[in-house]
Amino acid sequence: MVDIFVKQLDGCTFVDGGLNCTCAAEAMWLFRASRGSIRLTACRVRQDTGDRQGGTHLGQMEQVSIAHGITTGRVFRPATFSMLETLMATGRYGAHVNISYRLISGTKYDCFSGRFKGNHDYYVSGMGSTSGTWRVGDPGADGRRAGIPRSYQDIPISLIRAAAADLDLGGRRLGTGLVYTYITPPDPVPPVKHFASSVIHATSLWNDATQRWVYNGPNAIKIGTKLEVRGKQYPKGGVATYPVTCGAFACNYPGYYVPVKNVKLGGEV
Amino acid sequence: MYVPDPWDRMRVEEDRIFMEGIAEDPNPPTDDEEQDAKLPEPTEPQGDDVKTDPAPTDDDGDPS
Numbered sequence: 575m576v577d578i579f580v581k582q583l584d585g586c587t588f589v590d591g592g593l594n595c596t597c598a599a600e601a602m603w604l605f606r607a608s609r610g611s612i613r614l615t616a617c618r619v620r621q622d623t624g625d626r627q628g629g630t631h632l633g634q635m636e637q638v639s640i641a642h643g644i645t646t647g648r649v650f651r652p653a654t655f656s657m658l659e660t661l662m663a664t665g666r667y668g669a670h671v672n673i674s675y676r677l678i679s680g681t682k683y684d685c686f687s688g689r690f691k692g693n694h695d696y697y698v699s700g701m702g703s704t705s706g707t708w709r710v711g712d713p714g715a716d717g718r719r720a721g722i723p724r725s726y727q728d729i730p731i732s733l734i735r736a737a738a739a740d741l742d743l744g745g746r747r748l749g750t751g752l753v754y755t756y757i758t759p760p761d762p763v764p765p766v767k768h769f770a771s772s773v774i775h776a777t778s779l780w781n782d783a784t785q786r787w788v789y790n791g792p793n794a795i796k797i798g799t800k801l802e803v804r805g806k807q808y809p810k811g812g813v814a815t816y817p818v819t820c821g822a823f824a825c826n827y828p829g830y831y832v833p834v835k836n837v838k839l840g841g842e843v
Numbered sequence: 844m845y846v847p848d849p850w851d852r853m854r855v856e857e858d859r860i861f862m863e864g865i866a867e868d869p870n871p872p873t874d875d876e877e878q879d880a881k882l883p884e885p886t887e888p889q890g891d892d893v894k895t896d897p898a899p900t901d902d903d904g905d906p907s
Contacts, residue, residue, distance in 0.1 A: 592899060595898060629894040629897065630894060630895065634892075651889050654887065661883075672893065689899045690896075690899055692897070692898070694895055
C-alpha cells in the first residue's frame, strides 16, 4: 500500500480550491490505485473534469481515473457501510468516502474551524493505527494555521459512518448504514515465497477437496520426508498449515496441506 | 509386532480410500489466484451523483 496526502487549497486558478475536495481525494486515490505512478494536484484533477461549476462528484472522478488508465475501481451510490468496512479491513483498498461535514465540524478532526457543514469528500487509505479508526486524508488538512490538522488523521470509523449516512442528497439524508464511495482496485498481493522443508514429526496431510485428513496413523508421512511448501499459513482442519507444492526442491504430495508444527522450514527455493 | 485394533483398521481403510483419491486434485490457492480479488457488485439500488459543497477558502494563509 502506498499513499500520499494532497490538499485541496492549492492555489488553483481554474476553480477555487474550496470546491476541489473530491479532486484532491481523487489525486490521493489515483496515487494508490497506480501504486505511486500517478501523482497529480487537486487543481490538475479539476482541470481534467473540465467542470468549473460548483463541487464535483464521484462519477466525474471515475471518468478522470479512466482517462489516466485506471479502469477497475468501482463507484457505489450507495454501498452498505459494512461492505466498505470489510474491504478496508483487508488493507488492499483505498476509497473516496462522501460525507456531510455537519458531524465533523467542531471536532478535533475539523479542518475548517467550524465554518463548513456541507457535503465533503474524504480519501480513506486503510485502517488507522489505533483500533476502530480509519486512516483518513481530509483534503482540508493542510495545517495552514494552528488548530488545523495536517495530513492523514486516524478518525473513528463510527464517526465516519454517521457522517456518511448524513450525506445531503438534496433535501434528504442518505440514511443509516449507507455510503457513497468510490473504491480502488485491490492492491496486488506480494509474491509468496516457496521453501524447502522436511517433516520433523510423522504427519497427516489435509485434503482440501474432501475436507479430510489423509495419510493417518500407520500411513503418516515419515520423518525426514522432503516437502516444498509455500511460506503462507492457512488454517485447515483446526490447525495452521502450509500448502505443499511441487518445485525444484521436491515434488512430494503437492496440493495437500501440511501442519506447520510438523515441518521445519529450510531455505527459500 | 503391530496389531491394529478395529479403530486403526477402520482408519487404515479410510486412508486407503483417500490415498486412492489423490487424483481428487486438492489444489490449494495459487499465487495467481490470490491476486484475483474483485470488487463486489452493488447490492443497493443505485442513485444519482451528488456534488460536494464549497468549503471556506478565506482562512489565514490560504494560498487560494
